[in-house]
Amino acid sequence: ELKVEQNPLFLSMQEGKNYTIYCNYSTTSDRLYWYRQDPGKSLESLFVLLSNGAVKQEGRLMASLDTKARLSTLHITAAVHDLSATYFCAVANNNAGNMLTFGGGTRLMVKP
Amino acid sequence: NAGVMQNPRHLVRRRGQEARLRCSPMKGHSHVYWYRQLPEEGLKFMVYLQKENIIDESGMPKERFSAEFPKEGPSILRIQQVVRGDSAAYFCASSRIEGNQPQHFGDGTRLSIL
Numbered sequence: 001e002l003k004v005e006q007n008p009l010f011l012s013m014q015e016g017k018n019y020t021i022y023c024n025y026s027t028t029s030d031r032l033y034w035y036r037q038d039p040g041k042s043l044e045s046l047f048v049l050l051s052n053g054a055v056k057q058e059g060r061l062m063a064s065l066d067t068k069a070r071l072s073t074l075h076i077t078a079a080v081h082d083l084s085a086t087y088f089c090a091v092a093n094n095n096a097g098n099m100l101t102f103g104g105g106t107r108l109m110v111k112p
Numbered sequence: 113n114a115g116v117m118q119n120p121r122h123l124v125r126r127r128g129q130e131a132r133l134r135c136s137p138m139k140g141h142s143h144v145y146w147y148r149q150l151p152e153e154g155l156k157f158m159v160y161l162q163k164e165n166i167i168d169e170s171g172m173p174k175e176r177f178s179a180e181f182p183k184e185g186p187s188i189l190r191i192q193q194v195v196r197g198d199s200a201a202y203f204c205a206s207s208r209i210e211g212n213q214p215q216h217f218g219d220g221t222r223l224s225i226l
Contacts, residue, residue, distance in 0.1 A: 042203065043203070048214050098160065099145070100145075100155075105154050
């Protein structure tokens with residue numbers, strides 16, 4: 001059974017600081033996704049990571065994937081208040097079509 | 113290009129009633145997925161459907177829950193004889209084909225059981 005763990009579960013940080021969210025998963029997968037969710041809202045796709053060593057950047061967010069370590073990171077650079085949200089990683093199960101297994105989420109709060 | 117459309121956005125039911133949640137995938141998408149989210153938790157996979165076929169229902173409770181995606185019309189998630197524990201946000205996602213494209217999510221249906 002594929003398990004996905006994120007840490008930290010909750011992150012409070014000051015504007016302008018850097019931090020990294022970690023996503024570990026238990027079995028081989030070739031697809032990992034990062035989503036953002038604002039309170040009471042749907043999930044917004046941020047990144048799709050498909051290969052070992054993949055790195056993608058959008059604004060202050062950068063995601064990377066190490067398939068050998070079964071680890072993805074979401075790095076936040078010089079955080080701003082607008083980044084406050086819950087961030088989920090989701091891993092596709094190679095043996096189950098396109099089904100996604102989600103991590104528990106990291107609730108990010110950026111303080112002015 | 114309209115996104116994934118779910119309705120209703122909020123649904124209140126009394127214990128024992130039936131709940132019907134609807135999902136229209138994005139145009140051109142033939143794969144539909146249903147997920148359930150409890151407060152402060154991640155999304156849990158329930159069921160994966162293509163038109164007129166259930167591909168994977170491993171995450172769906174065996175009793176009271178059913179899903180369909182007919183040839184015409186939206187996908188329906190049906191919960192019979194609802195109980196308090198069914199209170200959650202139910203999200204539908206769609207994708208074009210199996211593969212690497214991200215699933216696009218609807219705004220969800222927040223189901224409350226009185």
